[in-house]
Amino acid sequence: MKYLIVGLGNIGPEYEITRHNIGFLTLDRLAEQQNISFTTERLAFKADFKHKSRHIHLIKPTTYMNLSGKAVNFWLQELKIAKENMLVIVDDIALPFGSLRLRTKGSSAGHNGLKNIEQTTGGSDYSRLKFGIGDNFHKGQQVDYVLSPFKKEEFEALPEKMDKAIDMTLSFCTVGATRTMNMFND
Numbered sequence: 437m438k439y440l441i442v443g444l445g446n447i448g449p450e451y452e453i454t455r456h457n458i459g460f461l462t463l464d465r466l467a468e469q470q471n472i473s474f475t476t477e478r479l480a481f482k483a484d485f486k487h488k489s490r491h492i493h494l495i496k497p498t499t500y501m502n503l504s505g506k507a508v509n510f511w512l513q514e515l516k517i518a519k520e521n522m523l524v525i526v527d528d529i530a531l532p533f534g535s536l537r538l539r540t541k542g543s544s545a546g547h548n549g550l551k552n553i554e555q556t557t558g559g560s561d562y563s564r565l566k567f568g569i570g571d572n573f574h575k576g577q578q579v580d581y582v583l584s585p586f587k588k589e590e591f592e593a594l595p596e597k598m599d600k601a602i603d604m605t606l607s608f609c610t611v612g613a614t615r616t617m618n619m620f621n622d
Contacts (some may be wrong), residue, residue, distance in 0.1 A: 437490045438515060439609045440522040442508055445550040447498050450531060453591070455569040456582040458598075459525040460496045462567065465598045466605065467494060478514075479507035489500030493517070504549040512557065519557060523608050524564045525601060527582060533590055534597040537606055537621050538565050540613045555574075559596045563613050565604055567597070582614025 445451065445460030453461070467474060467483050475479040480495040484588035497507035512522060526547060531537060541561045554560045573581035585591075586594065592607055600620070607616040 437609075438455070438517045438521060439493065440511055440525045441492060441494050441519045441605055441609075442504070442522065442553075443494070443496050444501060444504055444524060444526045445496060446501050450453075451518070453585050454583050455586060456501065456527055458527045458567045458569060459597060461594070462525050462598045462601045462605075463494050463496055465595070466602045469602065479509065479510050482511070487606055488610050492609055494607075501549040503552055505552035505554070505620075508553050509556040519562050521609075522562050524550070524553065524562065525605070526564055526566060527569045528566035529569055529571045529578065529582065531566055531570075533567035533568055533570040534593060536565065536601055536604060537568075538563065538608065538613060538617045540617075542616060563608065565601060565608075567601060 441463065443459030443463035445457035446480070451457050455540065463530055470485045472483045472485050474483045474496065479499055480497045482493065482495050484491065484493045495507060495511050497504045499506050512519065526549060529561060530545060540563050550564065569582065604616055604620045
């Protein structure tokens with residue numbers, strides 16, 4: 437069985453530790469735990485490993501957030517992975533910081549990365565792991581908020597939250613979305 441795990445984010449040092457890059461940060465931590473490295477491939481940084489007889493492919497699209505679907509669609513086709521075996525790790529302002537929620541489908545809720553994935557893959561019927569980043573911003577300040585770095589106390593709490601996201605990701609690949617949701621969703 438093959439799986440595609442997509443971490444959403446933006447490339448470049450100015451975005452590296454911003455809230456919008458939680459997908460990238462989580463996959464970096466997973467790669468570190470698996471002792472693997474990302475290589476620059478077509479439209480993405482890519483790495484892969486085996487876990488409980490599953491072949492798990494990780495991608496961090498290099499297309500910038502708003503065009504993430506281009507990389508996602510390419511790698512789904514290239515690796516011949518069914519859409520139901522794809523999980524997208526994405527920031528979510530509607531959830532409190534550190535809250536994690538797996539969903540098997542749903543709307544983009546205005547998230548440009550998810551919107552683009554829906555457009556290029558033909559619908560919203562794919563799993564996403566929503567990583568809460570909170571909504572501590574004033575009206576009209578959403579873009580500045582998601583592109584700003586984590587506060588010190590949030591940054592210190594991130595490793596534990598990312599480890600839970602990694603546990604959920606590996607669970608998705610081994611026992612499936614439904615059981616993972618029942619075991620982990622807040």
